[in-house]
Amino acid sequence: MEMWKESQLRKILEAKDVKPAYEISLKLAQSLGFNFCAFSITSPVVMLHHDTVSFNNYPVDWNTTYEHGHFGDIDPILAHCNQSELPILWDEKFFANVPELRQTQKKQGLQFGWSQSIHDRSGLRSMFSLARSNEPITADEWYGHLGYAILINRHLNGLVAQKLRQRLPAASTPHLSTREIEILKLSADGKTACECSMILNIAERTVNFHVRSAIQKFGVNNKIAAVIKAVRAGAI
Template identity: 60%
Template sequence: METWKESQLRQISNARDVESAYETSLGLVRNLGFNFCAFSITSHPRGPHFKRVNLNNYPSDWISIYEECQFSEIDPILAHCIHSPLPILWEEKVFSKCPQLWQAQKTQGLEHGWSHSLHDDKGLHSMLSVAGSTHPITPYELYENLGYALFISHHLHGLVAQNLPEPVPHSSKPRLSAREIEVLRLSADGKTAFEISILLSLAERTVNFHVSRSIQKLGVNNKIAAVIAAARACMI
């Protein structure tokens, strides 16, 4: 006989869009004993460009406080998940350098939870969090439920990834010369044409020529757009 867990996992796997899959996932998470579930996915700086997906059932007050206080700049959970796919428990010691964030979370019922992330070869980075249990999460509880959370995050991540356009084949990328790439890299660092001319021992006119050629080859309208296009193509 199919259990409720198997039934909800089947519903999640049959969902064909990330919103409906998330809603079913939220039901599974609640049945596992948690009140909140959050999923977000974005791209690395050199990954595909698309609108960030951010789904959660956090209290609206907490979302406002998090944004107004710019907690993302100091959030140790977010910092960990950007660099590591390993799960991290929400514990007071993790927030030792930002106690104000820890206290703010506790007042919203977000004291206990964990987060983990996925990074794929398309340049996508996603993060799943479950929170709101009435007691600290033990290593055994994490081990017992992590498999379900991983299933959810992989499926939600995959639903977003499958709808993105295929990356442009390497052979179709415009060819920039070594000097053009060097000029764009320095431009990306905020250097002016005059400063670049000194660094590369070139005439300022020559630097501007390389910028103009790069703009033409990349099919854009200005230097900033050329720098962005070159970065997305992993040239700089």
């Protein structure tokens, strides 16, 4: 059994697309004694629009009720996972303020479960959940499977992040003239407009002209901001 689980994990990590990776994860979850497996990912920074990713084998009625009832706005587990990466059991106390959601959840067979989230540096937040209809989840079982869940969640998150980066247009760096680059480099070294004019043997007003041009190209309000933008863009 252990060798089979290891082989399934390898297949998940070798998958290049999130859908087949999820499908293998579902099989692994079922072999571990869970009826349901869910993965979803959202971003408060980069809007996914119609590309929002969500995979689960929850009952269709539950998914429909969850969406139409706007349960996502009041789901305490989702709220927790949006704020923390700490895994959380579906304990009754977390649903104390939303009894209707909890009762509906139980009727659909989602009696016992736990969720774990990943927050990456790009702002993506993924949530991986395992659930079943009978038998509470013991502490030993929870800790025993936590490593699998974190590994799977990170891989699924990474697959989505990679695809999203491919779809986003590359950030464009404005074209800077040779003189603008020279002046921004000198400014980055702390040189004043007067000092730049002496070093480059041009009038100070010409230096200021090129500075204003760079400011306009980067869409910022001052020389310091233009220098920072140029450094981050690798222009100087």
